[in-house]
Each structure stands twice: as C-alpha cells, then as structure tokens.
Amino acid sequence: MRPIAFEGLISKAVWDEYWSQLDAVLDAIRIAQKVAAIVRHGIMGAIGKKPTK
Structure with missing residues (x-):
C-alpha cells in the first residue's frame, strides 16, 4: 500500500494554513x-x- 500524498489534493495555501x-x-x-x-x-x-513531578 502506498501512502496518499494529501498535500497534492488541495492548494498549497490551504495545506500550509492547516500545518x-x-x-x-501543539504550542x-x-x-x-x-x-x-x-x-x-x-x-x-x-x-x-509531595508532588510526583
């Protein structure tokens, strides 16, 4: 099975905004x-x- 290149299915602008x-x-x-x-x-x-961490 080959991985799907999702970034190729939408515009670069949308892909970059997602990331x-x-x-x-995450921050x-x-x-x-x-x-x-x-x-x-x-x-x-x-x-x-006493705190554990």
Missing part, C-alpha cells in the same frame, strides 16, 4: 501542560502532599 494552525495548537498544549504542572504542584503543596 500552521496545527503547530499553534498551546505545551504551554497548558507547563501551567498544569504549576497548578498541580501548588495544589499538592496546599494539601500537604
């Missing part, structure tokens, strides 16, 4: 994960438990 938006989402997830770790650490400290 740009995906990169933005937002990475930031949210860092903030979640801060929140988790703060909550665990407030209830007297």
Whole structure:
C-alpha cells in the first residue's frame, strides 16, 4: 500500500494554513501542560502532599 500524498489534493495555501494552525495548537498544549504542572504542584503543596513531578 502506498501512502496518499494529501498535500497534492488541495492548494498549497490551504495545506500550509492547516500545518500552521496545527503547530499553534501543539504550542498551546505545551504551554497548558507547563501551567498544569504549576497548578498541580501548588495544589499538592496546599494539601500537604509531595508532588510526583
């Protein structure tokens, strides 16, 4: 089975916009994960438990 070259099925502008938006989402997830770790650490400290990470 050969892979489908999806990028050849639509315009380059649409393909590039898709990847740009995906990169933005992934960046937002990475930031949210860092903030979640801060929140988790703060909550665990407030209830007297040692954070696991």
